Every structure is written in structure tokens, then in C-alpha cells.
Amino acid sequence: MRRETKKASWRTVLGAGAALGLLGLAGCSKAGSGSIGTTYEVKGQVLLADGSPLKQGRVAFVPTDPATVPASGEIGPDGQFSLTTKTPDDGALPGEYKVRIEPAALGVDPKKAKKPPYPIKYIDEDSSTLVITVRAEPNRLEPIRLK
Numbered sequence: 038m039r040r041e042t043k044k045a046s047w048r049t050v051l052g053a054g055a056a057l058g059l060l061g062l063a064g065c066s067k068a069g070s071g072s073i074g075t076t077y078e079v080k081g082q083v084l085l086a087d088g089s090p091l092k093q094g095r096v097a098f099v100p101t102d103p104a105t106v107p108a109s110g111e112i113g114p115d116g117q118f119s120l121t122t123k124t125p126d127d128g129a130l131p132g133e134y135k136v137r138i139e140p141a142a143l144g145v146d147p148k149k150a151k152k153p154p155y156p157i158k159y160i161d162e163d164s165s166t167l168v169i170t171v172r173a174e175p176n177r178l179e180p181i182r183l184k
Contacts, residue, residue: 073106076128079120079171081178083112083138085155090116091183093141094153098134098169099162105132112138116180131173135162138183155183 079098083091096118097109108129110118119126137160140153158164167181 073123074130075173076108076122076130077171077173078126078128078175079108079110079178080176081118082116082180083118084116084180084182086182086184088182090114091138091155092116095139095141096120096181097137097139097162098129098171099137100130101133101135101168105130108134128176129171131171133168133170135165136167136169136181137162137165138181159183 081096083094083096085091091112092114094112095109096112097107098120099107106122108120108122110120110126112118120129121127122129138153138155139160153160159167169178169181
């Protein structure tokens with residue numbers, strides 16, 4: 038009886054290993070394409086109300102279609118960003134996205150966190166009112182102005 042338990046557990050381990058191996062292979066594809074669909078370059082800039090660039094933070098594109106995956110990108114010192122879905126700078130899937138602007142991480146102590154240099158409504162994709170459509174081609178977006 039004990040021997041059957043060992044066989045069953047080895048079968049389980051081997052089966053799990055095979056499943057993980059297949060998942061790993063499914064993730065191997067060239068940048069911009071794969072099981073999630075084809076992504077397209079998306080580049081843009083985030084500007085504050087006075088027209089100066091937001092110097093740090095993250096932009097997050099949240100799809101309105103639940104079958105689409107989100108994309109995000111770090112905001113550089115010039116306010117520029119490039120979206121990533123699966124691999125760095127691969128862009129986003131075509132479709133409509135609600136957008137949120139996440140403030141830069143300012144440490145782990147929430148008591149010392151500063152208010153972002155833009156209206157708080159932009160940290161939530163539903164209250165931001167920012168909606169952007171990604172086309173099935175390279176996308177150079179108009180600047181996102183945080184008023």
C-alpha cells in the first residue's frame with residue numbers, strides 16, 4: 038500500500054513538472070506577439086497643469102475589455118513613457134483603455150508620503166476620465182495633461 042502512494046506522488050510531481058514546462062514554452066515568443074495577441078508600440082508624455090513634465094511615476098493603461106491585458110510604463114524625468122505588456126517596451130494590445138497615473142514610490146512610511154503634484158483623481162482609472170485608444174500600429178500619443 039505504501040508503494041502505491043509513492044507511485045501516485047511521483048506521477049503527480051511528473052505531471053506538474055510537465056505542465057510547468059509547457060507553460061514555460063508557451064511564454065517563449067518574439068517580443069510584440071504571442072498567446073496574448075500582437076502588441077503595438079505606445080509612447081507618450083505626461084504633463085502637469087502648467088505644461089511642465091511629470092518627472093516620475095507610472096502610467097497604467099487598464100483595458101475596458103476584460104479579455105485584454107493591461108499595460109504600463111515608467112515615467113521618465115522628461116515626462117516620457119513607453120508601455121510594456123509582456124516584455125519591456127513591447128507596447129499594448131489594440132483597444133480602449135482607461136488611464137491612471139501612479140505617483141512615484143516615496144518610501145515605505147505612509148506618514149511621510151507627499152501628495153502627488155497633480156489632482157488626486159488621476160490615481161484611479163475610473164475617476165481620471167482619461168480614455169485612450171491604442172491602434173493596431175505604432176502609437177505616438179498626444180501629451181496627457183493633468184489639469
